[in-house]
Amino acid sequence: MITIYPKLIHDALATVRYPGNGKNLVEAGMVADNLRIDGMKVSFSLIFDKPTDPFMKSMLKATETAIHTYVSPDVEVTISTESRQAARPEPGKMLPQVKNVIAVSSGKGGVGKSTVAANLAVALVRLGYKVGLLDADIFGPSVPKMFQVEDARPYAEQKDGRDLIVPIEKYGLKLLSIGFFVNPDQATLWRGGMASNALKQLVGDADWGDLDYFVIDTPPGTSDIHLTLLQTLAITGAVIVTTPQQVALADARKGIDMYRNDKVNVPILGLVENMAWFTPAELPENKYYIFGREGGKRLADELGVPLLGQIPLVQGICESGDAGQPVALDTNTLTGRAFLQLAAAVVRQVDRRNVEMPPTHIVEVKK
Numbered sequence: 001m002i003t004i005y006p007k008l009i010h011d012a013l014a015t016v017r018y019p020g021n022g023k024n025l026v027e028a029g030m031v032a033d034n035l036r037i038d039g040m041k042v043s044f045s046l047i048f049d050k051p052t053d054p055f056m057k058s059m060l061k062a063t064e065t066a067i068h069t070y071v072s073p074d075v076e077v078t079i080s081t082e083s084r085q086a087a088r089p090e091p092g093k094m095l096p097q098v099k100n101v102i103a104v105s106s107g108k109g110g111v112g113k114s115t116v117a118a119n120l121a122v123a124l125v126r127l128g129y130k131v132g133l134l135d136a137d138i139f140g141p142s143v144p145k146m147f148q149v150e151d152a153r154p155y156a157e158q159k160d161g162r163d164l165i166v167p168i169e170k171y172g173l174k175l176l177s178i179g180f181f182v183n184p185d186q187a188t189l190w191r192g193g194m195a196s197n198a199l200k201q202l203v204g205d206a207d208w209g210d211l212d213y214f215v216i217d218t219p220p221g222t223s224d225i226h227l228t229l230l231q232t233l234a235i236t237g238a239v240i241v242t243t244p245q246q247v248a249l250a251d252a253r254k255g256i257d258m259y260r261n262d263k264v265n266v267p268i269l270g271l272v273e274n275m276a277w278f279t280p281a282e283l284p285e286n287k288y289y290i291f292g293r294e295g296g297k298r299l300a301d302e303l304g305v306p307l308l309g310q311i312p313l314v315q316g317i318c319e320s321g322d323a324g325q326p327v328a329l330d331t332n333t334l335t336g337r338a339f340l341q342l343a344a345a346v347v348r349q350v351d352r353r354n355v356e357m358p359p360t361h362i363v364e365v366k367k
């Protein structure tokens with residue numbers, strides 16, 4: 001039987017390298033000063049920067065092996081872990097200072113989700129609310145271009161013992177997009193898990209602060225990202241964007257089913273009919289129903305959800321989106337007013353929903 005003393009343990013720990021920086025555990029300052037030795041029982045903690053350190057498990061194993069090799073195979077080792085940084089809040093407890101989370105969605109791509117999400121967010125600011133906009137379209141982010149902040153590189157700030165990403169501020173609202181962090185061509189090579197993780201970081205590791213409305217621009221279709229959102233955030237309600245064509249309406253139904261089924265119970269705040277009619281710039285009073293008339297209204301009635309607004313197809317919406325100046329900034333225009341009315345309708349529905357229905361619960365992850 002040998003006598004174990006602290007230096008023996010420290011020497012063993014000095015043989016273990018932490019792959020994150022190539023230093024040994026002692027040099028890297030990863031050994032806490034709570035070493036306890038009681039006969040053949042040894043306990044101490046290892047300190048990691050983050051509670052999610054990818055090497056944590058392998059380091060625990062390597063440390064135990066080093067003690068068994070260099071001290072004695074009979075040592076009973078107990079290692080606990082500490083982290084310098086506080087953990088991200090659990091799913092469902094993120095964004096405690098955000099009053100309402102609104103997901104802008106559709107079954108189909110290209111119907112104007114990003115346009116509606118961006119302009120809805122801007123219009124809510126015009127109505128006097130504190131607003132955040134999250135671009136959750138990992139593979140085709142739109143926010144950087146629509147707000148002309150393609151070159152923005154958000155930095156992190158220390159707050160409450162954590163490194164938090166600081167959202168970009170533009171036109172009075174807070175913005176984050178995965179597009180600020182990765183080039184979309186590379187994002188397409190990502191595995192689903194990586195995209196989900198990136199999204200959780202944008203929600204849970206960012207300093208969103210106090211907000212009345214947190215608007216999320218979701219990716220097209222029904223993807224892993226939607227599931228991650230439902231598992232991460234208690235979504236107050238979903239706004240479904242559709243266009244009047246028959247096929248888009250069928251897709252809107254798909255979009256709605258994603259939020260309303262036996263596992264998910266996110267209330268549908270209502271439909272937005274985008275490109276409801278065409279209005280040429282030189283004839284602003286004229287309405288041409290090129291995709292059919294009243295399709296959005298009919299679908300809303302059929303599904304028993306409100307029609308929150310109708311947005312015309314006008315060249316200006318597309319141009320201003322490309323130029324980084326959402327049309328909702330100018331409430332003197334026809335389209336600016338349409339988005340202001342939409343925002344007011346969303347506020348009414350959210351208020352109603354909050355009175356009439358219990359808070360949303362996140363979808364539990366099956367282990």
Ligand SMILES: Nc1ncnc2c1ncn2[C@@H]1O[C@H](COP(=O)(O)OP(=O)(O)OP(=O)(O)O)[C@@H](O)[C@H]1O
Pocket residue numbers: 106108109110111112113114115116137140142218219220274275311312313314315316317318319321322
């Ligand atoms: N009401 C409108 N009038 C004119 N152009 C519009 C209108 N709504 C959207 N657009 C244009 O249509 C294109 C697609 O819109 P947008 O990117 O908002 O759709 P999306 O549903 O977010 O697409 P994706 O599914 O790819 O994310 C954009 O170029 C946008 O500027």
Ligand SMILES: [Mg+2]
Pocket residue numbers: 113114115137142217218219220
């Ligand atoms: Mg989009």
